[in-house]
Amino acid sequence: MSVTDVPRPTVGPRDVLIEARAAGVNPVDHLIVKGFMSADPLTRPLVIGNEVAGVVAQIGAEVTSFAVGNEVFARVDPQVGGAFAEYVAVDQSLVALKPRDLSFEEAASLPLAGLTAWQALTEQTRVGPGARVLIHGGVGGVGSLAVQIARHLRAHVVATTSADSMEIVRKFGADQVIDYRTEQFDEVLTGLDVVFDTVGGPTQDRSFRVLRPGGTLVSIVPIADIDAKKTRWNVDARTFLMRPHGEQLAHLAGLVTAGELQPLLETVFPLAETARALQKVERGGARGKTVLTIPA
Numbered sequence: 001m002s003v004t005d006v007p008r009p010t011v012g013p014r015d016v017l018i019e020a021r022a023a024g025v026n027p028v029d030h031l032i033v034k035g036f037m038s039a040d041p042l043t044r045p046l047v048i049g050n051e052v053a054g055v056v057a058q059i060g061a062e063v064t065s066f067a068v069g070n071e072v073f074a075r076v077d078p079q080v081g082g083a084f085a086e087y088v089a090v091d092q093s094l095v096a097l098k099p100r101d102l103s104f105e106e107a108a109s110l111p112l113a114g115l116t117a118w119q120a121l122t123e124q125t126r127v128g129p130g131a132r133v134l135i136h137g138g139v140g141g142v143g144s145l146a147v148q149i150a151r152h153l154r155a156h157v158v159a160t161t162s163a164d165s166m167e168i169v170r171k172f173g174a175d176q177v178i179d180y181r182t183e184q185f186d187e188v189l190t191g192l193d194v195v196f197d198t199v200g201g202p203t204q205d206r207s208f209r210v211l212r213p214g215g216t217l218v219s220i221v222p223i224a225d226i227d228a229k230k231t232r233w234n235v236d237a238r239t240f241l242m243r244p245h246g247e248q249l250a251h252l253a254g255l256v257t258a259g260e261l262q263p264l265l266e267t268v269f270p271l272a273e274t275a276r277a278l279q280k281v282e283r284g285g286a287r288g289k290t291v292l293t294i295p296a
């Protein structure tokens with residue numbers, strides 16, 4: 001991987017060309033770099049990166065929703081990538097206006113994780129008022145937004161995290177926070193409607209037993225032997241891949257403006273230090289998101 005000059009992307013009739021100011025870094029980026037994404041459709045060499053915030057520099061002939069100079073953000077088409085760059089072309093249906101109150105860095109941290117959390121809680125399951133929901137990884141990129149979205153949906157929110165992050169997860173709206181290093185969540189919880197799993201492994205396995213019959217485990221990492229587990233625990237279980245969605249992103253922007261959703265930034269690296277940013281995300285242990293800043 002190297003930081004180098006490449007041609008500006010071609011702008012199709014429905015594309016918005018974004019002059020990027022910041023890009024969010026996600027676990028999927030280092031998985032792509034390492035070749036660990038089994039269903040990776042991308043051809044090499046490629047410009048990596050999956051989410052961006054910046055200023056509209058040019059629009060295609062059929063673009064009606066955005067104008068040059070708009071401040072926008074987007075989760076880019078996963079088949080294309082390209083967000084770790086000074087210019088990014090994105091279909092207008094994937095783009096939304098950036099909330100005014102957010103910096104470009106904060107805005108760039110939202111699309112992928114925010115849409116993942118939104119789709120998990122409103123499409124894969126329909127979390128409503130009073131639903132009892134457990135969210136694993138309450139201070140992670142996805143989990144920190146999922147806690148706030150579940151609170152917005154007026155659920156009763158339980159979250160797991162490590163001790164030094166319990167306070168911030170409470171501030172995001174969790175009614176109960178469990179330190180996963182010192183307390184076994186499956187010894188203190190039972191009868192939940194939904195578990196949102198962002199962690200996998202033994203945490204995921206143990207999550208089945210805290211659901212009520214007919215409850216739902218929704219995961220963003222694979223679930224081994226899913227049918228056998230559904231039958232054994234008499235629950236629904238599903239795993240999914242998030243998809244880009246400009247309208248949903250605009251809705252999340254509205255939640256930011258209403259004071260109901262706040263991104264959590266861990267570290268900001270300059271674009272030239274993308275390799276260090278990817279290593280940081282790979283190591284884990286972060287509170288919130290790692291972001292690249294891109295000079296104007």
Ligand SMILES: NC(=O)c1ccc[n+]([C@@H]2O[C@H](COP(=O)([O-])OP(=O)(O)OC[C@H]3O[C@@H](n4cnc5c(N)ncnc54)[C@H](OP(=O)(O)O)[C@@H]3O)[C@@H](O)[C@H]2O)c1
Pocket residue numbers: 026027028112113116136137138139140141142143160161162180198199203219220221240241242243284285286287288
């Ligand atoms: N399917 C999809 O569409 C989709 C979309 C986005 C992400 N993902 C995947 O989802 C996963 C999470 O993504 P992310 O961006 O949120 O990663 P992240 O920012 O690294 O967050 C992971 C969080 O999990 C916590 N954690 C680790 N072990 C835990 C345990 N045993 N119990 C409770 N929490 C634990 C970590 O906390 P500590 O620091 O305290 O360990 C960290 O806060 C990644 O595997 C990513 O590839 C999938």
